[in-house]
Amino acid sequence: MMPSFPNISTSKDQQDGRKLANGDCKNQQVLARRQLILQHRKSLPIASVERRLVEEVRKNDTLIIVGETGSGKTTQLPQFLYNAGFCRDEKIIGVTQPRRVAAVTVAKRVAEECNVELGQKVGYSIRFEDATSSSTRIKYMTDGLLLREALLDPLLSRYSIIIVDEAHERTVHTDVLLGLLKKVQLARSHPTTNQHNFIKANAKGREDESRSFSPLKASESAKSTSLKLIIMSASLDARCFSEYFGGAKAVHVHGRQYPVEVLYTYQPEPDYLDATLITIFQIHLEEASGDILAFLTGQEEIESVERLVHDRIRQLPDGSQNLLTVPIYASLPSEQQMNAFKPAPSGFRKVILATNIAETSVTIPGIKYVIDPGLVKARSYNPVTGMESLIIIPTSKAQALQRSGRAGREGPGKCFRLYPESEFSKLTDSTVPEIKRCNLSNVVLQLKALGIDDIIGFDFMEKPSRMAIVKSLEQLFLLGALSDDYKLSSPVGQQMARLPLDPMYSKALILAKEFKCLEEMLIVVAMLSVESIFYFPREKMEEARAARKSFSSPEGDHITLVNVYRASAECLEKSKTTNSKEKTMEKKLNKWCRENFINYRSLRHARDIHSQIEGHIRQMGFSPSSCGDDMLQFRRCLTASFFLNAAMKQPDGSYRALSSSQTVQVHPSSVLFRTKADCIIFNELVRTNQNYVRNVTRVDPLWLPELAPQYYAADS
Numbered sequence: 280m281m282p283s284f285p286n287i288s289t290s291k292d293q294q295d296g297r298k299l300a301n302g303d304c305k306n307q308q309v310l311a312r313r314q315l316i317l318q319h320r321k322s323l324p325i326a327s328v329e330r331r332l333v334e335e336v337r338k339n340d341t342l343i344i345v346g347e348t349g350s351g352k353t354t355q356l357p358q359f360l361y362n363a364g365f366c367r368d369e370k371i372i373g374v375t376q377p378r379r380v381a382a383v384t385v386a387k388r389v390a391e392e393c394n395v396e397l398g399q400k401v402g403y404s405i406r407f408e409d410a411t412s413s414s415t416r417i418k419y420m421t422d423g424l425l426l427r428e429a430l431l432d433p434l435l436s437r438y439s440i441i442i443v444d445e446a447h448e449r450t451v452h453t454d455v456l457l458g459l460l461k462k463v464q465l466a467r468s469h470p471t472t473n474q475h476n477f478i479k480a481n482a483k484g485r486e487d488e489s490r491s492f493s494p495l496k497a498s499e500s501a502k503s504t505s506l507k508l509i510i511m512s513a514s515l516d517a518r519c520f521s522e523y524f525g526g527a528k529a530v531h532v533h534g535r536q537y538p539v540e541v542l543y544t545y546q547p548e549p550d551y552l553d554a555t556l557i558t559i560f561q562i563h564l565e566e567a568s569g570d571i572l573a574f575l576t577g578q579e580e581i582e583s584v585e586r587l588v589h590d591r592i593r594q595l596p597d598g599s600q601n602l603l604t605v606p607i608y609a610s611l612p613s614e615q616q617m618n619a620f621k622p623a624p625s626g627f628r629k630v631i632l633a634t635n636i637a638e639t640s641v642t643i644p645g646i647k648y649v650i651d652p653g654l655v656k657a658r659s660y661n662p663v664t665g666m667e668s669l670i671i672i673p674t675s676k677a678q679a680l681q682r683s684g685r686a687g688r689e690g691p692g693k694c695f696r697l698y699p700e701s702e703f704s705k706l707t708d709s710t711v712p713e714i715k716r717c718n719l720s721n722v723v724l725q726l727k728a729l730g731i732d733d734i735i736g737f738d739f740m741e742k743p744s745r746m747a748i749v750k751s752l753e754q755l756f757l758l759g760a761l762s763d764d765y766k767l768s769s770p771v772g773q774q775m776a777r778l779p780l781d782p783m784y785s786k787a788l789i790l791a792k793e794f795k796c797l798e799e800m801l802i803v804v805a806m807l808s809v810e811s812i813f814y815f816p817r818e819k820m821e822e823a824r825a826a827r828k829s830f831s832s833p834e835g836d837h838i839t840l841v842n843v844y845r846a847s848a849e850c851l852e853k854s855k856t857t858n859s860k861e862k863t864m865e866k867k868l869n870k871w872c873r874e875n876f877i878n879y880r881s882l883r884h885a886r887d888i889h890s891q892i893e894g895h896i897r898q899m900g901f902s903p904s905s906c907g908d909d910m911l912q913f914r915r916c917l918t919a920s921f922f923l924n925a926a927m928k929q930p931d932g933s934y935r936a937l938s939s940s941q942t943v944q945v946h947p948s949s950v951l952f953r954t955k956a957d958c959i960i961f962n963e964l965v966r967t968n969q970n971y972v973r974n975v976t977r978v979d980p981l982w983l984p985e986l987a988p989q990y991y992a993a994d995s
């Protein structure tokens with residue numbers, strides 16, 4: 280009700296009245312929003328089975344919940360369990376997600392539904408970002424983060440329930456986490472028997488680090504109660520989870536799915552990016568309103584399609600509806616990822632350009648059309664050569680179905696598969712778990728840090744090949760992370776396990792302290808953690824090349840990245856002195872990036888990562904030292920840490936990777952693409968029609984036996 284005012288009033292009264300009216304209006308809006316949320320929650324398929332689900336959780340220590348995307352599992356179940364009293368005694372309900380973006384968006388949504396401030400009762404924690412407090416009871420996090428928490432608290436004693444969400448994605452972290460949780464659950468339910476070995480093993484693995492890690496003492500852990508485990512999955516993989524957890528009960532929650540019309544192309548598409556572009560405009564010009572979701576394989580592709588869409592928008596006939604592009608991929612900073620969830624302004628149709636992140640992890644409202652070129656970027660590992668690479672491969676049938684399902688969440692939709700129907704039947708049923716196709720060094724290091732020494736005997740849901748495990752043990756040994764008896768070494772192995780990075784990168788930082796180039800290595804590690812710092816728009820190729828040339832180092836890509844970072848820091852420093860408002864500084868940086876053909880999003884992300892890793896490094900007692908312009912030290916340090924990724928030039932101009940004997944080419948994006956150095960080290964192997972190495976630096980071949988004698992001894 281609007282308040283009524285007397286006819287005659289002083290101006291002060293009038294002002295107060297207006298304030299009151301405004302306040303009231305706001306209150307009404309808030310109330311209306313709350314009402315809407317309440318209705319929405321009640322209408323979700325999971326709402327009708329709340330009591331049954333809570334009952335099942337009470338009865339079963341491990342429960343598997345299968346339900347279609349959008350049924351309300353991720354947002355509702357933790358609230359049901361909270362309301363049912365599972366957070367008594369200050370216990371926490373932990374929900375793990377394979378992806379950062381899901382942890383953040385869902386936590387925000389649930390905080391709003393609970394009408395609390397994010398970071399209080401409901402919070403999230405992801406690598407490089409923590410939004411929790413001592414009052415957090417429902418905590419969303421990445422699966423990798425929970426693994427790291429286990430280093431500090433091996434029994435995960437603060438948690439009463441752990442929900443492993445999106446388990447069907449079978450990321451390497453999910454698989455390791457499941458094995459670990461099985462152990463923790465056993466230890467917590469039998470505190471006097473099984474727990475002992477586990478705790479002992481944990482404490483033993485980190486004797487020297489007890490001060491910084493403060494592992495749980497047996498007496499404290501004895502107080503902990505049993506741990507409930509819930510595995511949530513979108514597809515029909517319940518049986519394998521159930522078998523792994525000793526015949527655990529599985530329950531199904533029905534989803535809401537409207538019909539989706541699936542359309543195929545007549546012929547295979549030679550250029551799927553072009554086909555995507557054409558389909559976007561075909562939908563935009565011919566189909567009824569509704570947003571579009573297009574699946575692409577990575578940041579570079581997304582950005583190039585984004586630019587092409589912008590070019591073509593200008594050619595649209597007058598009076599056409601506007602088109603707004605929104606990218607979403609894993610390495611996009613979270614606040615920018617949020618743009619995908621905002622409704623398009625009126626008069627606009629939204630086209631979301633996403634990686635497989637949008638398959639199941641996040642629910643973006645408003646999607647009516649899905650474009651699926653049928654491809655995904657995946658890790659692939661060759662245990663014989665020890666080389667991991669990124670390749671673009673066809674999706675599985677399960678992925679294709681998930682993708683098309685995204686068009687039918689709110690009403691009937693359409694999915695455009697950019698391949699002929701005959702191709703669909705050739706797809707594999709489901710995706711091979713990541714643990715079977717990635718380098719395991721990181722996993723093995725973490726397990727070792729948790730005191731789990733027998734990696735081959737570890738109860739993996741799906742065992743990686745023995746060869747892959749042996750290869751990673753060998754790599755860690757060569758990096759100095761393991762001692763002669765294959766236990767975590769002190770201090771190097773322990774320090775490496777503390778850094779949330781790939782082992783080679785951690786090693787590079789640790790060595791950089793000795794080589795007195797920690798500042799530079801920190802920059803490189805941060806810059807290599809993001810995709811594509813440079814961009815080359817088709818229409819301005821020459822200008823972009825010239826811009827990059829101004830940063831280029833004849834020694835290679837790593838120093839080039841350092842040059843870019845230093846120049847960007849200088850730009851920020853300059854704008855600080857003229858005007859210190861953060862927004863203005865960011866604007867300046869954005870402008871600088873545009874002028875220099877630097878990807879602003881990537882650079883900002885790299886800057887965030889830089890400050891986070893710097894925090895870790897300082898906590899470890901390292902203080903960043905710079906080698907200034909003496910890049911020789913820096914290149915020697917690169918050689919000492921990435922010696923497993925060294926390659927020698929062959930007479931025909933190609934390179935031979937020394938550890939695997941594979942023939943590789945320098946990627947055209949490298950500053951060393953034309954100037955062929957005799958010996959190089961590289962960071963990444965990308966397989967397309969050839970083996971390409973990216974991020975390459977020239978080194979002296981004599982440094983290899985000098986700096987990595989454990990691998991390049993004179994007689995080998």
Ligand code: CDP
Pocket residue numbers: 323346347348349350351352353354355384385388642644
């Ligand atoms: O986990 P599941 O896919 O079963 O569903 P959910 O993530 O709990 O989402 C249930 C519903 O909540 C979605 O269909 C959306 O309508 C809504 N939701 C939202 O509006 N914003 C979010 N960030 C997450 C969910």
Ligand code: MG
Pocket residue numbers: 348349352353354444639640
């Ligand atoms: Mg979910």
